[in-house]
Amino acid sequence: MRLRSLLFVPGDRPERMAKALGLGADALILDLEDSVAPERKGEARRAVAEFLAAPREEDLPAVFVRVNPIDTDDAAADLAALAGLSPDGIVLPKAEGAESVRHLLDRHAGDYRVLPVASETPAAVFRLGTFAPVATRLAGVTWGAEDLPAAIGATTSREADGSYTDPYKVVRALTLFGAHAAGVPAIETVYPDFRDLDGLSAYAARGRRDGFSGMMAIHPSQVPVINAAFSPSDAELEHARRVVALFEANPGVGALQLDGRMVDAPHLMAARRLLGAESGAS
Secondary structure, eight states: OOOSEEEEEETTOHHHHHHHTTSOOSEEEEESSTTSOGGGHHHHHHHHHHHHHSOOOTTSOEEEEEOOOTTSHHHHHHHHHTTTOOOSEEEETTOOSHHHHHHHHHHSOSSOEEEEBTTSSHHHHTTTTOOGGGGGGBSOEEOOSSHHHHHHTOSOSBOTTSOBOHHHHHHHHHHHHHHHHHTSOEEEOOOSOTTOHHHHHHHHHHHHHHTOOEEEESSGGGHHHHHHHTSOOHHHHHHHHHHHHHHHHSTTOSOEEETTEEEOHHHHHHHHHHHHHHHHHO
């Protein structure tokens, strides 16, 4: 399952769901949590259930559902509405490590993957390295920069220029390493200013540079920018092929030169990962 872009769609807006299938996102996230007002959650559950029950073509985006936090009555109602249906994944907000994922899997049977939003409570931050035991059921690990500051009484997670303050830089890094420690994709959080596509492009590029493999989107206009940022260029692919070919032509050699630069085992590993990811997407 390739997850460069994951587009949120409010669960109480069924007219947007079918349209969203053709917007180029790798996955849709039908939302039953924050984008749906409490008095509309029942309507949203019915709309999401009807959408999931309808036939879908195989080449369409994956469909995830973001439920409410697992220990709430709303989550119980969400999971009851999903009974017998087959979303590709469930986005689990306010997850606190592997235990929250196990709790979801125990309560809701099905052949789906879980994408935990793994940083939204103070306790969750200290459990970001615990996901390996449930890795086979994960679509990845992602994080959020809005709920955590609210939970601890912080006024914001960002500086005046939009960059993260130091505590949230730490949380982002721990999410990144926690995902890779579990051997699953790290998914970058949303970029809230959907009109600032240049800012989004720079943000997404930094995410890929740092080791994230995809990103969530809150508006359709963000999808092509995110897809471009998390797709390797032709030049990158060609370089990776040359690195692999160089080592295959020189078995047993630990370090070699390519275009005047030294390449060694980490470069070979990165090249194979890049080519493997692109091959898996085709």
